[in-house]
Amino acid sequence: xxxxxxxxxxxxxxATSFTATLTERRGDAVERIPTPQRLVDWLAVSGLAVxxxxxxxxxxxxxxxxxxxxxxxxxxxxxxxxxxxxxxxxDRSAQGGAAAVLTPENTRQWLLSSASxxxxxxxxxxxxxxxxxxxERDGKLALCASxxxxxxxxxxxxxxxxxxxxxxxxxxxxxxxxxxxxxxRTRSAAx
Ligand SMILES: [Zn+2]
Numbered sequence: 001x002x003x004x005x006x007x008x009x010x011x012x013x014x015a016t017s018f019t020a021t022l023t024e025r026r027g028d029a030v031e032r033i034p035t036p037q038r039l040v041d042w043l044a045v046s047g048l049a050v051x052x053x054x055x056x057x058x059x060x061x062x063x064x065x066x067x068x069x070x071x072x073x074x075x076x077x078x079x080x081x082x083x084x085x086x087x088x089x090x091d092r093s094a095q096g097g098a099a100a101v102l103t104p105e106n107t108r109q110w111l112l113s114s115a116s117x118x119x120x121x122x123x124x125x126x127x128x129x130x131x132x133x134x135x136e137r138d139g140k141l142a143l144c145a146s147x148x149x150x151x152x153x154x155x156x157x158x159x160x161x162x163x164x165x166x167x168x169x170x171x172x173x174x175x176x177x178x179x180x181x182x183x184x185r186t187r188s189a190a191x
Contacts, residue, residue: 005032005034005035005038006030006031006032007032008020008021008032008041008042008045009021009023009032009165009166009169010045010046011153011165011166012156013128013132013139013153013154013156014046014124014125014128015068015072015125015128015129015132015154016072016132016151016152016153016154016165017046018042018046018064018065018068018125018129019065019068019069019072019151019152020032020151020165020166021033021042021065022065022066022069023149023151023169024148024149025069025149025150025151026147026148026149026150027147027148027149028148033058033061033062035058036052036053036054036055036057036058037053039053039057039058039061039118040052040053043118043121047109047110048098048110048112048121048124048125049112050112050117050118050121051117053118054118057118057119060092060118060119060122061118061122063088064088064089064092064122064125064126066085067084067085067086067087067088067089068085068089068125068126068129069151069152070082070085071085071086071089071129071133072129072132072133072141072152073143073150073152075133075141075152076141076142076143076152077143081133089126089129089130089133090126090130092119092122092123092125092126093123093126093127093130094123095116095119095122095123096119096120096121096122096123096124096126096127097113097116097119097120097123098110098111098112098113098120098121098123098124099111110124132154137154138156139154139155139156139160140154140155140160141153141154141155142154142155142160142162144163144164144165144166144170145163145164145170145174146164146165146170146173146174149164149165149170151165151170152165153165153166
């Protein structure tokens with residue numbers, strides 16, 4: 001039987017879109033890149049298209065993902081960055097050989113080498129993570145308020161007061177929970 005794999009949670013920040021390929025980390029975790037092909041699919045929609053991916057490369061990707069998650073969580077909570085996570089991020093960044101090019105439409109495109117496109121793509125993701133963890137970009141790392149999520153996300157709102165990693169999922173669920181709790185209170189307060 002063919003089961004449709006879970007959809008991606010894509011945001012505007014590459015590194016945290018990547019960590020969001022594993023969601024509900026504190027609840028019933030959902031793995032959104034369960035197979036090498038799903039990593040290929042994710043890279044394609046993220047502007048880092050590759051032709052294929054091996055199981056070993058998927059493992060490398062997941063190791064990077066968890067390293068970014070650990071380092072971003074530490075940064076968001078003002079804790080020292082875990083040394084092993086930093087090492088993994090730096091190794092992937094150093095191994096990548098992607099080149100940024102400007103298109104005639106004034107957009108940036110990543111050119112991946114034909115020899116190691118997956119490693120190059122991971123290098124781009126690692127460098128993106130470095131730029132947000134190092135505070136190079138305008139925004140603030142924060143943790144999602146949902147107790148079953150707690151994903152690190154990059155808040156670029158004016159007030160820097162965003163609560164949820166994703167409004168359409170975690171944000172909505174919390175709002176619904178609050179609405180239901182209010183309904184219950186209203187009902188039980190009625191004569
Ligand atoms: Zn969340």
